[in-house]
Amino acid sequence: MKTHLALLRGINVSGHNMIKMDALKATLENIGFKNVQTYIQSGNVFVTSEEESPAAVGFKIRQEIYRAFGCEVPVVVIGKEDLEACFRNNPFLQEKDADIKKLYVTFVSKELSVNAIHDLKMSQVKPDEAAIDATRIYIKYAVGAGKTRFDQKYIEKKLNVTATMRNWNTVTKLLEMYEES
Template sequence: MKTHLALLRGINVSGHNMMKMDTLKSALENYGFKNVETYIQSGNVFVDTDETNAASVGFQIKQEIFKVFGYEVPVVVIGMSDLEACFANNAFLKASNVDTKKLYVAFISKELSAGAMNDLKMSQVKPDEAQIDGNKIFIQYAIGAGKTRFDQKYIEKKLNVTATIRNWNTVTKLLEMYKERS
């Protein structure tokens, strides 16, 4: 069995795509996933399965959500190594007096090309900053996530990908949970 972490985008936000995590957990267990565990209402779901392909797991979860809830919900599936890389490769963490409340990670549906940073056109969203690391974008917001143009929709439009963003506290907790499952 392999553990996957599915990050659902756009659920339980401002009254849209509402779903109870207990109902989601039951639906995924009924589908056949094992050891299903959710974390907070924003759509972080651990599943165990014999399927090793992350994209396939994401597709299965997306299909089951549509079947049970009737919502088209984008899903990005990551592994523990993706979360570990957030700590190892995030240059913003190395700055003195870093404010982790302004650090976020955008998890992307595919590996980003070398030219992706140019495609983001960061000059349009200054003073926010970003750094690309494979299928992740490390973000440091100047003011905060609620007052920026550099959000998931901006990233998706500029890079033609599916993206979902998590704050640093959530990334930290998800890695902790992943390690507890190992």
């Protein structure tokens, strides 16, 4: 049995794709996932499954959400190792006086090339900054996530991936929850 973290994109935002977490939990348990645990309303769901493949788990969750709730919800599934790598590899944490409130991680659906940072055309979103590490994009916003065009839609368009973004406090809490399970 393996524990996976499913990061759902775009649920319970501005009245769209409204899914109650207790209903989501029951739905996922009904299709065989074990130890289903959600964190906040924005779509962070831990599931345990005999399925090893994150892609297969994500596909199954996405299909069931559509069947049960009628919502097309992109899902990126990651493991504990991926969250641990966030803490090891986030270059913005190394900066003196790093403002945690301006740090985000975008998880993407496929491994990015070394040249992907050029594809993001960061000069168009300055003074925001980014660094790429495999299937993660570390972001440091100059002002904040609500005042930039460098969002997940921008990333998806430039890199042709499915992306979902979490702030650093959420990433920290999700790793704590992984370690507790």
